[in-house]
Amino acid sequence: MFGYNGSANASVGVLKLLLDLKSIIEIPGEEIGFDCYLDVAELDFSQIVRFITPPRAVGTVKNSAGALTLSAKLGVEMACLCDRCGSEFEYFKKQDVSVALAESPEDDENPDIFLVEGDWVDVGEILRTCFVLEFEPKFLCSEDCAGLCETCGKNLNDDPCNCDKNDPRLASLRQLLDELD
Ligand SMILES: [Zn+2]
């Protein structure tokens, strides 16, 4: 079992991070820091070609008047596929995470509350869940990506194609009209 005690020392490179909250759980005003990488094996999305840098999260768990909050900044550099034109592009994603932790499920309906088990919280699991829940519904190489021509399949970000003039469907229609004349 990975993990470390409640010192301010950050631990980098831990894939599954269990954070021991013993030192802060009963002490309002206290906080504990973490610095970790998420396990990319559990982040399997068809739009992600590869992770250029592993997703790294730097944050704290803070006890504010008895309420525990996990806050983190998540950053990752990925090679992604554009949903519109299919080309590969590099994407630097930043995500702010802020979730409440609770020792018992007071409110089963609230999906934003994560449970503390004993004095431990699985930071890796929480961050992975937040990453997945806030995953982009659409990846675009640029906001004004022109996409592919529906007729010839050319990537219109490079150059416009000539399909308007030489649309084969229009050509066959013209031919048909000619034959009817
Ligand atoms: Zn695109």
Ligand SMILES: [Zn+2]
């Ligand atoms: Zn075309």
